[in-house]
Amino acid sequence: MSQRHAVVVGAGIGGLTAAVALHCRGWQVTVCERAPEPPVTGAGIGLAPNALRALDAVGVDAARAAGGHVPATMGARRSDGRWLTRTATADMAARYGVAPLAVPRTALTTALAGALPPRALRYGAAVTAVDGDAGRAVVRTAGGPDLSADLVVAADGIHSPLRRAHFPDHPGLHYLGETAWRTIVDAPELRVAAMSETWGRGERFGLTPLSDGRLYLYATAPAPAGTRSADPRAELRRRFGTWHDPIPALLDRIDRLDPADVLQNDLYDLAAPLPRLHHGRIAWLGDAAHAMAPNLGQGGCQAIEDAVVLAHLLPVGAVDGADPVPAALAAYTAARLARTDAVRVRARRVGRLGALRNPLAAAARDLAVRAAPARLALRGMDDLFDGFRLPG
Template identity: 45%
Template sequence: MPGTAVVIGGGIGGLGAAIGLQRKGWRVTVLERAAEFRPVGAGLVLQANGLRCLDALGLGATVRERGRRDVSAGTRTSAGRWLAHIGAGELERLLGTPAIGIHRAVLHDILLGALPAETVLTGATVESVTADGAVTWHGPDGPGRAQADLVVAADGIHSTARTALFSAVPEPRRIGVTAWRGVTPVWAGDLDVAVSWAPGAEFGMVPLTDGRVYWYGAVNSDQSAGDVRSHFSAWHDPIPALIASTETVLTDELACLDTPLTSYVRGRVALLGDAAHAMTPHLGQGANQALEDAVVLAALADQPQGLREYDRQRRPRSQRVAQASRTVGRFGQQLRNPAAVAARNALMRLTPPRFALRSMARFAGWQPPSLD
């Protein structure tokens, strides 16, 4: 029977797990370190697998209304020459579900609004987690403690729970890439969802439903990061203008869990999302995989040996996706050798779009369990 659950972390994966568990009858408390939720962050693309998870959580229709359905997409050189191009709706025709571009803050607001206000405790810094479900924290009202039947560690790449319970796991590894992210004001004109490449560099753009554009840029860190404008000022239109119009730009040194965990579970504690399998962004699957974790955990957690089954189902798939994303990065944005870049670009121009679609479908075609 469902009991009490503590979810550590109020991000996309943690809130998704909390919603799913409540739908299954669990009494849930979410502990979020931030004192308040602010509309920060950038955009993301919800692929078919992530949208299906939101359908299972009862939120798919709302997300579709507030996100932008996929438009034509593809890959270009920094001069603007197309290497590959997929027409609008092609992926939806293949998978039956569109991809959705959405601001991360909008998605977070939808998830947060699906939970009773008293479920989420902000300003709660978790201090200890044990395998038997004991969690201590310090919050606005002082120290707190809970003895839970289930603890969901959704506290990100630098997870407190993972550090406490999986001490043999190496720390997250920087991959040698500096990345910038931003969202423009309302943008005039239509844009493709596009990624552009130069040796050791990448720029991507995703139109959002409210007329803004989410963009990101990335360069190998040995290129002296500096200001984002210095790296992309000579790239094709509208890249320089997108950057120039953006007031707030976030900067990160990309990292991932390069050493796969041998389990996502210790006793009553289950790792979820970046805490379990922090991956590079090159496949755009990070948030989608966290939502997969959330729905599978909610579906299984009240069953005998449910956490063991969660680990059996989620660890192989999420680690395959993480490894594939790492490989895509090495042969995409991180590739620098001129001969290798020329060979890759030629191969992409010669590859029929249907093969690229099938490759994407390997990851986006996943179907979640029902929570009804």
């Protein structure tokens, strides 16, 4: 009996998790990444309890791989520093069995890549087309040989060329009207112990203690798509320099960074759900399948869930008798499409609340958030944080 072969297109968190999960199931895996080398800079990613449980199901201990520092509290604040809502992470751990963890993206991707066999991961291998309709898929790469596979995992990101090629009638991406900046700073003397997002009038500033002791910072503001300033550090200072402590001190740290270390991306989500998450022998996951606003911190988490569920539904690696892959991909769509689209829609709605610019509307929002009991707010996350289940 020969070993089944999967080609994963994209070496982001979702793609690498899928590769690790399939490798654990006995598949031969090839990961094709168009970038010439692994990223050396990047932002952080929050791993909610659902993502941590999914990673644990394939033997990945994120805390051991990237450090185990966990913030004491998390919540939302006003620009003057007043807390609107706050929850102890110990309460979250008690409710969901594990506390959320935020890690540097590069640390997580390095750990996932390290769990793969040698030479499974190919950088500088841009996939140009996939024919996934026949008995086996054919993957074409720029300047390289064609690859034959039983399965292709399309983890090729928010602008997914494979999504556009195989769902040409889909409306594609929807611009959310905001741009975002992200970076990581080292500021141990500030002793930031809380994961928080501060809301102004249309603008937001988030700070998250990472598992290695550094701080992941992000900010959003309304802007036409494609708007860029000459110096992102000066733009952040202009917008957020008068906000509550420790934001001004953190902006001082950003001023010391190379401008290239401050990432800026316009925010998009998928305009509508895909009709299905598979086509022929191709399965889509993560941003390629259901790009969503970052407001719930679930984009990467849902990609991890996708990867683990997909691998769980597929047969073990040895080819034996009838081909069960097409039925497994149909089961993957059935298991994941409704959940991921519900999260996409919810993330967009939450983002609209955070981006309110009218003073009266923003004040009413803040009053409503402050009035909600913390236990009810936590209970409202049950479907997200406690919603990961392996089918069957």
